[in-house]
Amino acid sequence: MSPSPVSYRLAALPALVDPWLQEVNRLWSVTEVRARIVSIREEAEDFRTFVLAPNRHWPGHRAGQFVPVAAVVDGVRTERCYSISSAPTHARRTFEISVRRVREPRDGVLSTYLHTQARVGDVLRLGRPAGDFVVPEGFAGKLLLVSGGSGITPVLSIARDLAARRRLRDVVFVHAARSEAAVPQAIRQELEALPFAGVHFLVGPLSPGRLAEIVPDRHMYSRVYLCGPAPMMERFVGDVGGIPAGVLVTERFHGGPVPPRRGEGEVTPVKVDLGRGRVVAVATTPSLLEALEAAGERPRYGCRQGICNSCRCEKRSGIVEDLRNGKRSGPYAEEIRLCTSRAVSDLELNLGDVR
Amino acid sequence: MTKEALKRDSSRTLNAGEMAAFGAELDALRDAVVRDLGAKDLAHLRRIQTAKRRLEGAGRLLLHVGIGPLSFLGGVGMLAAAKILDNMEIGHNVMHGQYDWTKEPDLAGNRFEWDNVCAGEDWRHSHNFEHHTFTNIVGKDRDIGYALLRVTPEQPWNLSHFIQPISAVGLAFVFQWGVAIHDLRLDETLEGRQTWRELFARAKPFLRKAAGRLAKDYLFFPALALGNAPRVLLGNLLANVVRNLWTFAVIFCGHFPEGVQMYPDPSEPESRGAWYLHQLNGSANLEGGALFHVMTGHLSHQIEHHLFPDLPASRYPELAPKVRELCTRYGQVYHTGSLPRQLASVFGKIVKYALPPPSTAPGVEGVTV
Numbered sequence: 001m002s003p004s005p006v007s008y009r010l011a012a013l014p015a016l017v018d019p020w021l022q023e024v025n026r027l028w029s030v031t032e033v034r035a036r037i038v039s040i041r042e043e044a045e046d047f048r049t050f051v052l053a054p055n056r057h058w059p060g061h062r063a064g065q066f067v068p069v070a071a072v073v074d075g076v077r078t079e080r081c082y083s084i085s086s087a088p089t090h091a092r093r094t095f096e097i098s099v100r101r102v103r104e105p106r107d108g109v110l111s112t113y114l115h116t117q118a119r120v121g122d123v124l125r126l127g128r129p130a131g132d133f134v135v136p137e138g139f140a141g142k143l144l145l146v147s148g149g150s151g152i153t154p155v156l157s158i159a160r161d162l163a164a165r166r167r168l169r170d171v172v173f174v175h176a177a178r179s180e181a182a183v184p185q186a187i188r189q190e191l192e193a194l195p196f197a198g199v200h201f202l203v204g205p206l207s208p209g210r211l212a213e214i215v216p217d218r219h220m221y222s223r224v225y226l227c228g229p230a231p232m233m234e235r236f237v238g239d240v241g242g243i244p245a246g247v248l249v250t251e252r253f254h255g256g257p258v259p260p261r262r263g264e265g266e267v268t269p270v271k272v273d274l275g276r277g278r279v280v281a282v283a284t285t286p287s288l289l290e291a292l293e294a295a296g297e298r299p300r301y302g303c304r305q306g307i308c309n310s311c312r313c314e315k316r317s318g319i320v321e322d323l324r325n326g327k328r329s330g331p332y333a334e335e336i337r338l339c340t341s342r343a344v345s346d347l348e349l350n351l352g353d354v355r
Numbered sequence: 356m357t358k359e360a361l362k363r364d365s366s367r368t369l370n371a372g373e374m375a376a377f378g379a380e381l382d383a384l385r386d387a388v389v390r391d392l393g394a395k396d397l398a399h400l401r402r403i404q405t406a407k408r409r410l411e412g413a414g415r416l417l418l419h420v421g422i423g424p425l426s427f428l429g430g431v432g433m434l435a436a437a438k439i440l441d442n443m444e445i446g447h448n449v450m451h452g453q454y455d456w457t458k459e460p461d462l463a464g465n466r467f468e469w470d471n472v473c474a475g476e477d478w479r480h481s482h483n484f485e486h487h488t489f490t491n492i493v494g495k496d497r498d499i500g501y502a503l504l505r506v507t508p509e510q511p512w513n514l515s516h517f518i519q520p521i522s523a524v525g526l527a528f529v530f531q532w533g534v535a536i537h538d539l540r541l542d543e544t545l546e547g548r549q550t551w552r553e554l555f556a557r558a559k560p561f562l563r564k565a566a567g568r569l570a571k572d573y574l575f576f577p578a579l580a581l582g583n584a585p586r587v588l589l590g591n592l593l594a595n596v597v598r599n600l601w602t603f604a605v606i607f608c609g610h611f612p613e614g615v616q617m618y619p620d621p622s623e624p625e626s627r628g629a630w631y632l633h634q635l636n637g638s639a640n641l642e643g644g645a646l647f648h649v650m651t652g653h654l655s656h657q658i659e660h661h662l663f664p665d666l667p668a669s670r671y672p673e674l675a676p677k678v679r680e681l682c683t684r685y686g687q688v689y690h691t692g693s694l695p696r697q698l699a700s701v702f703g704k705i706v707k708y709a710l711p712p713p714s715t716a717p718g719v720e721g722v723t724v
């Protein structure tokens with residue numbers, strides 16, 4: 001559908017006005033949430049907290065939610081989600097995110113940027129806070145908060161929020177760090193000084209069995225909030241260590257494992273989700289454009305050889321390979337060309353209005 | 356044709372193996388740039404955008420509050436420069452997807468809009484797809500003479516071509532309208548190959564875009580200027596005309612000077628190497644300094660642009676010597692000249708082909724014109 005002239009003009013407004021506003025103050029924007037880094041705190045080895053002062057578009061968050069954060073890294077806009085680690089407070093117009101520097105198997109793009117290049121005074125571009133990893137309004141039961149590594153962030157926000165509302169008597173907090181140096185000491189001291197039913201900072205991997213030793217009465221809890229690195233989450237999937245299934249609430253920082261590289265010329269189909277309930281199976285060769293057409297779809301195209309850009313569309317998730325240089329994309333949302341990409345994993349695509 | 360021109364005009368015919376090797380070398384040049392894209396490329400475009408914005412702001416201010424002819428001329432000059440930057444180094448290049456790799460939403464090639472009456476979506480089809488895929492293929496590249504002028508003997512002659520030296524000058528003054536209306540395929544409707552209904556559907560984005568542009572330059576800003584309205588209106592008009600003349604000159608020098616080849620319809624998709632060769636021999640460069648290159652949106656490097664339409668244009672100057680070296684090795688002519696020389700050459704052809712062809716038909720295969 002072509003937009004009405006009015007919405008067409010309004011949509012162009014931020015692009016017109018924002019650059020002028022930002023000549024005066026980089027925080028200003030007609031619509032975009034932006035935040036200035038007002039201070040940076042080292043919490044532990046490779047783990048630091050950024051105190052952010054957002055502009056007026058920041059709607060505030062609920063404890064446990066995350067926010068998309070974007071910065072331009074080496075010329076490329078890079079956006080990742082970070083859970084907010086501070087409690088929602090109305091008094092101060094700041095909030096915090098805490099970021100682990102990813103080094104394995106290779107340096108992560110945005111986390112490395114935030115650790116090595118971001119400075120106090122820099123402006124980050126943000127999305128709106130989202131996520132269901134929240135304690136329901138008016139909830140009054142016993143709570144078990146379990147986290148591992150950087151997974152502490154949403155759980156910490158929940159704990160701080162409960163502390164601000166003096167609701168800690170029935171709350172137990174368990175955190176596992178991978179090493180002594182990775183224990184966030186200041187956070188530990190802050191929580192240990194609060195009247196929780198229990199605060200446990202451990203070193204080494206956390207399994208359902210180990211949790212059972214620390215919290216023997218865990219079946220008494222009406223909600224268990226769990227967030228940690230992928231291997232830890234896998235250990236708790238299916239076997240929640242005596243925690244009834246309906247009680248467990250989880251937050252994942254990473255999607256499933258990246259699928260292995262498929263052989264050249266192999267035609268194993270992958271699933272492509274085109275939205276609005278349309279899912280088609282397509283071959284991983286030759287190009288996505290041809291594969292989609294073979295599957296009966298009619299995406300928009302022009303030259304079919306990587307010149308004209310007509311077949312550009314949004315990839316919401318999944319991995320593709322650039323046929324011209326064999327480079328693999330990340331699993332994140334970005335725009336791709338159908339005629340010079342092939343599917344490597346299952347994909348979600350937004351083909352827009354097909355002509 | 357002079358002896359020197361004859362020598363210049365003869366690119367060697369490559370066999371299939373040479374063609375593939377030529378293509379592979381160009382692919383390698385492309386990949387090296389792609390690997391190196393980064394902060395400085397985005398910074399360049401952002402600087403140009405800032406310059407454009409400030410020039411437009413200052414230019415409009417001078418037109419609105421200035422008194423006397425000097426501030427008027429200054430205002431027109433700055434506004435025209437802003438429009439040229441917007442259309443060429445920013446708009447044309449961004450709409451090619453040259454900055455898509457930055458993933459910046461405001462630089463997405465398939466959504467970008469420019470300060471021009473030609474709607475972005477129309478441009479993307481006629482220019483990015485038709486013109487860049489079928490460059491100089493007579494009958495397929497509708498940009499050859501913009502369906503108005505006869506610039507090669509292979510275009511059929513008709514009566515209107517008699518006055519084409521005049522209509523070319525006319526087109527130069529209203530070039531943005533020429534480009535926009537060209538995309539509507541009015542000629543096809545007149546010849547009965549497109550219905551009026553199709554024409555109207557096609558015209559919608561253009562009408563919307565043109566109404567917006569007209570309202571901005573000839574209603575909104577003059578109204579804002581109150582008593583100064585006539586001065587602002589005239590200034591905006593002149594700035595648009597300057598932009599039109601400049602873009603016309605640069606674009607006509609890209610494909611129509613003496614020596615550049617026209618092609619018959621290849622009937623089936625070309626190989627990568629053949630497409631590269633075709634682009635190379637169908638384009639011509641302009642010589643000049645760094646500022647000149649920016650003001651042409653680096654279309655002064657029409658050859659590199661046609662070989663690598665989706666690489667950031669600011670990379671063309673560093674690619675040019677490498678492409679030129681390749682041309683020497685593969686015996687290909689690298690067409691280049693100064694703006695006045697190429698412009699004179701194009702006008703020479705416009706005058707020459709205004710006349711009906713002699714009765715003997717010229718050859719077909721890769722005719723040099």
Ligand SMILES: Cc1cc2nc3c(=O)[nH]c(=O)nc-3n(C[C@H](O)[C@H](O)[C@H](O)COP(=O)(O)OP(=O)(O)OC[C@H]3O[C@@H](n4cnc5c(N)ncnc54)[C@H](O)[C@@H]3O)c2cc1C
Binds near residue numbers: 111
């Ligand atoms: C809801 C949500 C909340 C989150 N909250 C937090 C939080 O509070 N704190 C926090 O620190 N993180 C959080 N994350 C994770 C965060 O969004 C990022 O995923 C993380 O910071 C890594 O991003 P990156 O750009 O540094 O790494 P990326 O560059 O995206 O790399 C991701 C991983 O892939 C690997 N990798 C990259 N390229 C390749 C390749 N070519 N081959 C093999 N492996 C490769 C990297 O080594 C890394 O392990 C959250 C994620 C989600 C979804």
